[in-house]
Amino acid sequence: MKTFFRILLILLCALALVLVVCNLRVRNVARGRVFDDMQALPRQHAALLLGTSPRLRGGTPNPYFEYRMDAAAELFRAGKVDCILVSGDNHHASYNEPMAMRKALLERNIPDSLIFLDYAGFRTLDSVVRACEVFGQTSYIVVSQRFHNERAVYLARRHGIDAVGFNARDVHAPGAVKVKVREWLARVSACWDVLTGRGPHFLGERIEM
Numbered sequence: 203m204k205t206f207f208r209i210l211l212i213l214l215c216a217l218a219l220v221l222v223v224c225n226l227r228v229r230n231v232a233r234g235r236v237f238d239d240m241q242a243l244p245r246q247h248a249a250l251l252l253g254t255s256p257r258l259r260g261g262t263p264n265p266y267f268e269y270r271m272d273a274a275a276e277l278f279r280a281g282k283v284d285c286i287l288v289s290g291d292n293h294h295a296s297y298n299e300p301m302a303m304r305k306a307l308l309e310r311n312i313p314d315s316l317i318f319l320d321y322a323g324f325r326t327l328d329s330v331v332r333a334c335e336v337f338g339q340t341s342y343i344v345v346s347q348r349f350h351n352e353r354a355v356y357l358a359r360r361h362g363i364d365a366v367g368f369n370a371r372d373v374h375a376p377g378a379v380k381v382k383v384r385e386w387l388a389r390v391s392a393c394w395d396v397l398t399g400r401g402p403h404f405l406g407e408r409i410e411m
Contacts, residue, residue, distance in 0.1 A: 221390060224389045226237065232351070246282070246343045247283065247285070249343045250329060251274045251288045253289060254290070255267065256299070270346055278316075286307060286318065288300045290323045304317050305307040320332055322364075331401060338408055341409065343367065345368050349372075351369055391411060
């Protein structure tokens with residue numbers, strides 16, 4: 203039993219070290235490239251709006267989604283971008299994040315002709331790389347909450363993309379703790395993807411924005 207607990211302790215320490223190292227690596231790459239202040243944000247042609255479910259499990263509006271839509275609309279109205287690329291999951295007909303984002307942006311008076319849809323943004327990695335490889339944006343502004351922006355900017359920079367992030371309002375609720383815990387694991391996954399050279403699930407023909 204002593205040997206078992208020693209091995210368990212070593213494994214837990216190793217896991218904690220991996221979590222801390224990956225978190226620091228993501229934060230260091232993103233440092234100085236994610237912005238709360240609109241005035242400090244450099245202008246770009248396009249914003250990459252990262253998707254999430256518009257509704258929570260109980261059917262109530264998802265504040266992460268709503269705050270991201272607000273931030274993207276604010277960016278556009280401030281003249282910081284010319285168009286918005288919405289990227290999210292559409293893995294089956296009954297679940298379509300890009301269309302939900304498009305609808306939300308239209309409700310915020312963003313012109314339909316300036317909203318572009320990426321239906322294959324299954325993961326953050328897919329979204330940031332496809333924005334460049336499929337939609338031709340070698341630099342852009344990522345829109346999400348700060349913790350997500352840091353990871354997105356990290357992935358983009360590691361793929362040679364000059365991305366910055368504009369931070370949507372964060373969510374302070376009991377369920378937000380679970381999101382933050384998942385983010386630590388997602389950062390380990392992001393570092394592993396970079397280390398192994400993993401790419402998007404799909405690419406495709408170029409689309410002009």
